[in-house]
Amino acid sequence: MPIMQARVRAAIQSTWKGSSGIRWRDALAYIESDKIGLKYLRMGEVIGEDIFPFSALADISIKIPDEVKSDPELPYFGLKFYLPSGEKTLFLTIGKNMLIYDEKTFKMFVHKIFEVLINGAPVKLLLARMRGGALNMEAKWQDGVLKIVVVRSIRRARKERNIIVLAEGRPVSLFADMEDLDIEEIEMGDRKVEAWKIKHFFENESVVSYLLVEDKKLRLYILRYLLTYRKDYVELLMKAAEEFPQIKAEFQEELERELKELGGLDEMEQQVLMALYSGMDPLTLHEMFGISEKELEDIYDRLMDKGLLKLVMIRKVVDLTREGRKLVNKMMKYGMGMM
Incomplete structure (x- = not known):
């Protein structure tokens, strides 16, 4: 049936x-x-x-x-x-x-494919290994299974479908309020494993947990699910997606599309964005690049027109917008605009 x-x-x-x-x-x-x-x-x-x-x-x-x-x-x-x-x-x-x-049935059908692939898949969880910036010595590895359910995002104050971990019967929402995702080698018993290091909101505070997904295909399904239904997670998922060339290629294509929609960024504009991202003084960048103050202000004007910079004070004291920071993150990932 x-x-x-x-x-x-x-x-x-x-x-x-x-x-x-x-x-x-x-x-x-x-x-x-x-x-x-x-x-x-x-x-x-x-x-x-x-x-x-x-x-x-x-x-x-x-x-x-x-x-x-x-x-x-x-x-x-x-x-x-x-x-x-x-x-x-x-x-x-x-x-x-x-x-x-x-159309509604079609979208439900697509979601059901993910449910069949992900629900019940085994994982291991080290919950809240770091709390308040310190190691939580009470944290222990637990066996768990994945399940797609409707959860409440505390930070966004809304309900959404997302992946949770059922660890020893307890639902743990790692992804609904995820703040960062990296890969780190960590000890599990008498061996070291590469696990996803996830910073997320849990019990009214930011904690760091580790999720071990040993099946490579399952890691792909999780990433594809999050990229399909949580498009604002792209920057967070870049590190975990490095092992999948097809996803990396799509990231690169998306970055090129964004740059094209912005009318492109010339080499100097890319360098300026990178310098501001690294915290350099916007008033003295002309000295670093060997250009006049007027030339630098013209670059700032173009980047503000593209929505990548915002004016913080007069005299062209500028800062990156949220979209500007997201774009620089992607540029750094793919070696564009490197200083």
Whole structure:
């Protein structure tokens, strides 16, 4: 019995020799515990079926090229599989006929895929290892499982769907109020492991916990879920995403898109942003770069027009805006504008 079904439009892109292009087809998509299936329809009759086992799933929620989309206004979802016949990318969307297709059901179907992949997956948690800036010697490693539920974000004062850890029956929300995520080697019993070091809000204070996710695919699914449903987490997830080239490539593409939308940043503008980010005096940067005060003020004006700087005081005392800091974080990550 399927866990969920939805009417979709589906297309498959294959690396198999002899295959070329893609063709969108009407289908009934269904999810079972170990696979996604497609029953192709014509005039309401099933005329064929494809099955994609989760054991062959290589990536999920992948970026879909615009040239593949039949209608850019519709929602899309992509999955990549490594099958014996070669690499296959499954694209899903809906049609415009709302008597047949339902956008809300489609989005629920996509979310259900993540639930099947993530819910019940085993992890290990070292909760609140650091509290108040000091080691918490009472913290011990616990066995846990992941679960996607509706949680309340204390900082944003709202409810949202997110991933929690059920550790010894106790729900722990690591990601709803996450402040930072890094990777660190830490002792677990008689061995050292690389775990996610997560700074988050817990019991009315900021703490640091460690989450060990030993399955690489599961780490990918978690990252893809957070990137899909919490787009404001991009900067926080960059370190954890380093082991996945496909996500890094998407980050790089997104940065290039942002720069293009800003009209591009020339080399001097990038250098100025980096200098301000590092805390240098905005009034003396012209001396460092060997330019006149007027040239520096012109650069500041251009960056303020792009929303990356704000005027703090007269005489062009400026500071980075939130968007400016986010952009510099990405530039540093990809070696752009390095001084």
